[in-house]
Amino acid sequence: MGLLPRTGSHFGSRTSLAWRNLVHRRWRTVAALAGVGFTILLLFMQIGFYDACVVSATRVHEMLEFDAVVVSTHYVFLLQPGSFPDGRLALARSAPGVASAEPLLVGRAPWRNAATGNFYDVLAIGVAPDHDLFRDPSRNGALERLSSPLHAVVDRAGKPILGPLEVGTRSELRDQRLEVVADFEHGTGFVANGTVLVNPATFRRVFPEAAGRTAHLGLISYHHGSDPERTLAEIARRLPEDVVALSRAQLERRDRRFYLSDRPLGLIFTSGVAMALGVGALVLFQILASDISHHLGEFATLKAIGYRTTALRLQVLEQGALFGLLGFVPAALLAALLYALTSRVAGLPLAMSPGRLLLVLGLTLAMCGASALLAIRRLERADPAELFP
Amino acid sequence: MRPASTESGESLAVRARGVTHTYGEAADDGPVLRDIDLDLEPGEIVILTGPSGSGKTTLLTLIGALRRLQQGELAVLGHALAGLDDERLVAVRRRIGFIFQSHNLFASLTARQNVRLGAELHRELLPDADRLASETLAAVGLGDKLDSKPGELSGGQRQRVAVARALVASPRLVLADEPTAALDRDSGRLVVDLLQRLGREHGTTTLLVTHDHRILDVADRIVSMVDGRIASDVRVAESVRICEFLARTELFRGQTPGALAEIAEQMQRLELAAGETVFEQGDAGDRFYLVRSGAVEVLTRHDGRQDGGEKVLARLGEGDVFGETALLTREPRNATVRVVEPCELLALGQEDFRTALDRSKTLGEELRDILSLRS
Numbered sequence: 001m002g003l004l005p006r007t008g009s010h011f012g013s014r015t016s017l018a019w020r021n022l023v024h025r026r027w028r029t030v031a032a033l034a035g036v037g038f039t040i041l042l043l044f045m046q047i048g049f050y051d052a053c054v055v056s057a058t059r060v061h062e063m064l065e066f067d068a069v070v071v072s073t074h075y076v077f078l079l080q081p082g083s084f085p086d087g088r089l090a091l092a093r094s095a096p097g098v099a100s101a102e103p104l105l106v107g108r109a110p111w112r113n114a115a116t117g118n119f120y121d122v123l124a125i126g127v128a129p130d131h132d133l134f135r136d137p138s139r140n141g142a143l144e145r146l147s148s149p150l151h152a153v154v155d156r157a158g159k160p161i162l163g164p165l166e167v168g169t170r171s172e173l174r175d176q177r178l179e180v181v182a183d184f185e186h187g188t189g190f191v192a193n194g195t196v197l198v199n200p201a202t203f204r205r206v207f208p209e210a211a212g213r214t215a216h217l218g219l220i221s222y223h224h225g226s227d228p229e230r231t232l233a234e235i236a237r238r239l240p241e242d243v244v245a246l247s248r249a250q251l252e253r254r255d256r257r258f259y260l261s262d263r264p265l266g267l268i269f270t271s272g273v274a275m276a277l278g279v280g281a282l283v284l285f286q287i288l289a290s291d292i293s294h295h296l297g298e299f300a301t302l303k304a305i306g307y308r309t310t311a312l313r314l315q316v317l318e319q320g321a322l323f324g325l326l327g328f329v330p331a332a333l334l335a336a337l338l339y340a341l342t343s344r345v346a347g348l349p350l351a352m353s354p355g356r357l358l359l360v361l362g363l364t365l366a367m368c369g370a371s372a373l374l375a376i377r378r379l380e381r382a383d384p385a386e387l388f389p
Numbered sequence: 390m391r392p393a394s395t396e397s398g399e400s401l402a403v404r405a406r407g408v409t410h411t412y413g414e415a416a417d418d419g420p421v422l423r424d425i426d427l428d429l430e431p432g433e434i435v436i437l438t439g440p441s442g443s444g445k446t447t448l449l450t451l452i453g454a455l456r457r458l459q460q461g462e463l464a465v466l467g468h469a470l471a472g473l474d475d476e477r478l479v480a481v482r483r484r485i486g487f488i489f490q491s492h493n494l495f496a497s498l499t500a501r502q503n504v505r506l507g508a509e510l511h512r513e514l515l516p517d518a519d520r521l522a523s524e525t526l527a528a529v530g531l532g533d534k535l536d537s538k539p540g541e542l543s544g545g546q547r548q549r550v551a552v553a554r555a556l557v558a559s560p561r562l563v564l565a566d567e568p569t570a571a572l573d574r575d576s577g578r579l580v581v582d583l584l585q586r587l588g589r590e591h592g593t594t595t596l597l598v599t600h601d602h603r604i605l606d607v608a609d610r611i612v613s614m615v616d617g618r619i620a621s622d623v624r625v626a627e628s629v630r631i632c633e634f635l636a637r638t639e640l641f642r643g644q645t646p647g648a649l650a651e652i653a654e655q656m657q658r659l660e661l662a663a664g665e666t667v668f669e670q671g672d673a674g675d676r677f678y679l680v681r682s683g684a685v686e687v688l689t690r691h692d693g694r695q696d697g698g699e700k701v702l703a704r705l706g707e708g709d710v711f712g713e714t715a716l717l718t719r720e721p722r723n724a725t726v727r728v729v730e731p732c733e734l735l736a737l738g739q740e741d742f743r744t745a746l747d748r749s750k751t752l753g754e755e756l757r758d759i760l761s762l763r764s
Contacts (some may be wrong), residue, residue, distance in 0.1 A: 014509050015502050017495065024497030301493040304455060305555070306483030306510045308476075385455040387489045388446045388566050388598075 018319035021291065022326075032287045036327035037334075039280030039367070043360050044335030046276060048342075048350050050260075050269035055349040056189025057259040058252040060123065063186045065135045068232050069251050070101065070218035070243050077258040078191060079108050079123070084243045086215040092245065095234035097226030102131045103215030105203045108192055112172040113163030120161050123192040124173060126203025126210070133197075133219075134184070142182030146199040152178040157187040158194020159346070165194070173198065174206045189349055190259065220245070277363060281371045288320055288375035296382050304384030313376045320372030324364045332357060400467060402562050402594035403429035403452055408461035410447055421447050423617040425461070431561075431592040434584060434607050436599055439614035445598050446566070448614070452596065453485055453564045454478040466561050483510050486560035486593075488568040492551035494539040500526055500550045501535040507554040514558055525553040530579050545572045552580050556587060563587070565597035569604055581607045621654055628653050631735060634679055634708040652745050656735035667712075667726040667734065674715020674722055676736040680705050683732020687711060688725045704729070716742050 022029050060078055070092050072082030089101040105126030110119035127133050129146040142153050152173065154165045163171070169180040173196055188195050204211050222231050228247065235245040246254070260266030292299065299312055332352070339350040408425040422444045429435055437445045450456045452465055454473075463470045468481050486507075494503045504522035508514045514521060523535055529549040539547050548571045555563060563584060569577035581604045587593035605611070605625075613621045631653040635641040641649060656679065661667065667678065670690060684706045688699040702724060705711060715722050716739055737745075 014515070015498065015505055017498070017506075020495070020497040020502070295495065297491055297493040298495050301487070301489065302506065304453070304482060304487050304489075305485075305507060306479055308479055385450045387487070387491065387493070388449050388453075388455075 016318075018315050018322055021295070022319065022322055032283075032323060033327045033330075035283040035287075036280060036323050036368075037331040039276050039283060040324075040327050040331035040360060040364050041335055041338075042276035043273060043280075043363055044331060044356070045338065046269050046272035047356060047360060048335065048339055049348075050266065050273070051356065052348045052350050053190060053259050053265050053269065054256055056191060057256040059187055059189035059349060060191060060195065061248070061252055061255070063134060063136070063139075063184075064104075064219060065132060065221065066219035066248060067222045067228060068220040068235065068245055068247050070220065070235070070239065070245050071216075071251070073242055073244055075244075075254070076262075077255050078106060081106060081216040083210065083214040083216055084218075086213045086218070088239060088243050089215065089218040089220075091238040091240075092218060092220055092235045095231060095238055097222050097231035098235065099221045099223045101218050101220045102128065102133075103200075104131075104133075104217040104219055105200055105207070105210055105214075106216045107203070107207045107210065109174045109196075109206050111162055111194065111196060113161065114169050114171045115163040118161075120159075120193045122158065122162065122173070122194045122196050123188055124203060124206060125195065125197045126200040127197055129199055131219075136184075139184045142184065143197070145181040146197065148181075149199060149202045149205075150177065150179055151181040151198070152202075153182045153184065153197040154180050155188060155195040156183045156185045162194045173202075176202060176206050178202070187349060190265075218243075273363075277367050280364075281367045281374075284320060284323055284368055284371035285374050287323065288316060288372055289378050291319070292316065292375055292378040292382075296378075297387070299379060300382040300384045300387055303382055304387055309379060312379055312382075316376050316379065317369065317372045320368040320375070321365060324368035328361055328364050332360070400431065401428050401464070402431050402433070402466060403427065403596070404462070404464040405448075405452070406462040408448070408451065408458070408463055410444075410451060410456070410459050419617075421617050422451070425617075425619060427612065427619060427622070429562075429594050429596060431594055432588040433609045434581075434588055434595045434597070435610045435612055436597055436605065436608040437612050437614065438598070438600070439620070443614040444617040445614050449564050449566065449596065449598060452562075453487060454481045483558075484561050486555035486558070486563040486565075488552050488555045488563065488565035488597075490567050490570065492539075492547045494547055494550055494554075496539050499536045499538055500531060500542065500553075503539070503550055504553045504557050507557040511558050521557050522553070525557045526550065528556075528579070528583050529553050530576060545576050548572060549576060549580065552583075556583060559587065559591050559593065561591070561593055563593060563595040563597070565595065565599075567599055567601070568597060569599065569601045574603060577601065577603055623650070623654055631656065631679065631681070634681075635710075637708060638710050640710060640713060648745070652737065652741075653735075655741045655745075656737050659734040659736055660731075661728045661734060662731055663728050665728045667728065668722050670722050670725045672722045674712065674718075674720070675739050676712055677716055677739075677742045678710060678712045678726075678737075679735040680707055680709045680711075681733040681735050682707055683728065684730040685711070685726050685732060685734075686729050688727060689723070690725075699725070713742070717746075 070084070070088055072084045074082030086103045089103055092098060092101040107124050108121050109124045111122040112119050127143060127146065129144050131143065132140045133143060134140050145151050146153060156165055158165055165180060165183060167180050167183055171178060171180070178198065186195070220235065222228060232245055232247055239245060302312060303309065336352040339352055342348055343350045405425050405427040408422055409420050410422040411420045425448060437448070439445050447456070451458060451463060454465065454470055458471050465481055466484050470478070470481065473481070501519065501522045504525055505518045508518040508521050526532060526535055529552055531546060531549055531553070534542060534546060539550070542550065552568055569580055572580065584595045585607055588595060608625050611623045611625055612619055628650055632646060632649040635649050635652060636644065641652070667685060684704060686701050687703040687705065689702055690699055711726060
């Protein structure tokens with residue numbers, strides 16, 4: 001007995017009992033594969049959502065150019081940042097190694113769908129027109145258009161519910177009339193339905209509570225060649241206790257932690273993965289155990305004629321792995337399709353990646369292995385001595 | 390592991406001495422096997438019979454290394470089974486062909502693939518596994534069903550596939566439980582012919598439990614078990630020959646084959662050298678004799694001579710009998726019998742001889758008639 005399906009003639013090779021048993025009862029196998037495949041699809045979706053959660057948490061950060069940030073000690077996450085006097089940024093600017101420290105205003109505000117008139121929340125960012133906000137320098141030119149308080153730069157990757165976002169579209173951010181004068185494409189993730197950039201004055205009209213010389217984030221860029229750790233320490237040393245300086249990595253970690261731990265999203269998806277694995281293992285166990293019970297006499301005969309129990313155990317493991325592999329392929333294809341669909345409809349950063357394929361394959365094989373190991377115990381019931389009644 | 394051998398050094402397929410087995414739950418009822426002694430020679434076909442519960446299945450599973458030996462000595466194909474670990478028991482089982490009542494074929498495999506499973510255990514057979522499987526199936530009359538799955542075969546055909554699976558690796562020992570029960574006469578004959586051929590060509594020993602009278606003729610021996618003991622162990626060909634000798638004598642002519650077989654079974658084998666005396670004139674009569682081979686002379690002392698001079702009354706050879714007169718008349722031997730050529734005698738004790746007589750009035754009457762004619 002071998003591990004893989006053999007050709008019909010199989011000269012010199014061993015018969016793959018696992019494969020033959022699988023293809024013999026086709027409809028039963030198809031039903032079983034549907035169960036296993038659905039479990040694997042659930043794994044893909046749960047892990048996909050979890051990863052999307054991780055990516056979304058820092059999706060906005062990715063498009064911004066900074067090495068460190070100054071935030072209020074009340075900072076929770078991007079949309080609940082707390083505020084601080086923007087004079088703190090002058091202190092940061094004085095630290096050796098710091099090239100710039102620019103204030104940024106962020107908040108959630110309703111954007112009117114120009115086609116339907118309905119309002120949907122977007123991430124509003126107040127940014128000075130001369131601030132090189134974007135990591136991608138080619139995008140920064142568009143910010144000059146924000147010199148007018150009636151202008152807005154939008155992310156085309158916003159969700160479809162926001163309506164038309166083309167340049168020239170006239171809409172409203174809360175009650176501020178705006179015209180889209182430039183756009184870019186990035187994506188907002190879980191944070192909001194889209195991103196709208198306006199100048200600070202416009203932002204303060206939309207968010208009266210942000211009036212005065214306040215900032216929500218201070219984006220700090222270092223001089224080329226400066227020591228990041230030492231520079232961050234120097235900034236921190238100059239700042240009073242109402243603000244903190246965080247490296248880019250520290251900020252991203254905090255925002256991820258907010259979504260995955262402080263909010264139950266991480267727990268939901270992690271427990272979803274665990275439940276999918278549990279249900280899948282149970283389904284597969286039932287299939288394998290019933291298959292062993294169905295062939296108990298045959299297995300006992302193989303034991304009698306000299307097959308080692310280990311060889312029969314391997315056969316069950318092989319059958320489990322085959323179920324997993326055969327269920328994996330359609331599940332991966334379907335998951336890729338659902339990712340694309342979900343990404344388009346919900347604007348979530350969901351995409352199939354080699355790493356995720358390997359992760360789910362690994363989990364699938366582990367699940368199949370666990371099921372097979374549980375089912376294998378039934379082989380002990382195959383007693384060759386009972387064959388002579 | 391040490392090889393089992395007869396006293397002459399010839400290897401035995403199976404050698405059992407004092408084998409006793411008790412099932413845990415049946416401990417109160419005593420052992421299911423009691424002190425079994427059994428030798429199976431290479432190439433022999435031995436039929437094991439006995440009523441249900443007589444222990445034949447347990448004996449089969451012990452010889453097949455499917456159960457652990459509890460008491461006694463058991464050597465199979467040269468390997469003493471006592472104390473063998475699982476790995477070595479598996480190694481022994483690989484050299485045995487098992488035929489079960491239930492065919493237990495994998496429904497997902499073709500006939501050839503099912504049979505291949507028996508060959509694939511042996512690395513050296515792997516390259517030829519397909520050919521061997523096809524040939525073995527052809528030998529059991531399924532050459533045209535190689536690629537049929539069990540679901541497409543009749544019960545008899547499935548059983549023959551199972552037989553082919555057991556025989557594909559030309560095992561040294563075949564253990565079979567009712568291998569022909571599900572087969573018609575012709576198919577059953579094919580199977581036993583194959584077992585005989587394996588015995589002839591490969592020295593394969595076959596121990597089979599069967600109640601199929603159609604195949605009794607292939608047995609070299611018939612071992613009968615009752616209550617966990619071997620009640621009889623009959624070498625069929627030899628028994629038939631002895632019965633033929635007995636039936637030819639005036640003493641036993643007209644006896645039923647069953648009665649003759651029973652007498653033959655009770656006879657004890659004696660080997661004597663030339664010059665040895667079987668009994669002397671004047672001795673008490675205690676046995677009846679049949680000359681199996683060699684020759685003896687019947688002598689009597691000359692009346693009135695004091696020098697012990699003897700007169701040869703007769704020379705007896707293969708198939709002749711003597712010694713019955715003293716048993717019937719309860720008088721001393723009326724002649725001396727001496728071996729003139731190395732010979733093999735079969736002796737029936739006085740008790741057994743009288744029992745045989747009492748069993749049939751007809752026999753007793755005939756004997757009296759014979760004696761009256763002699764006198």
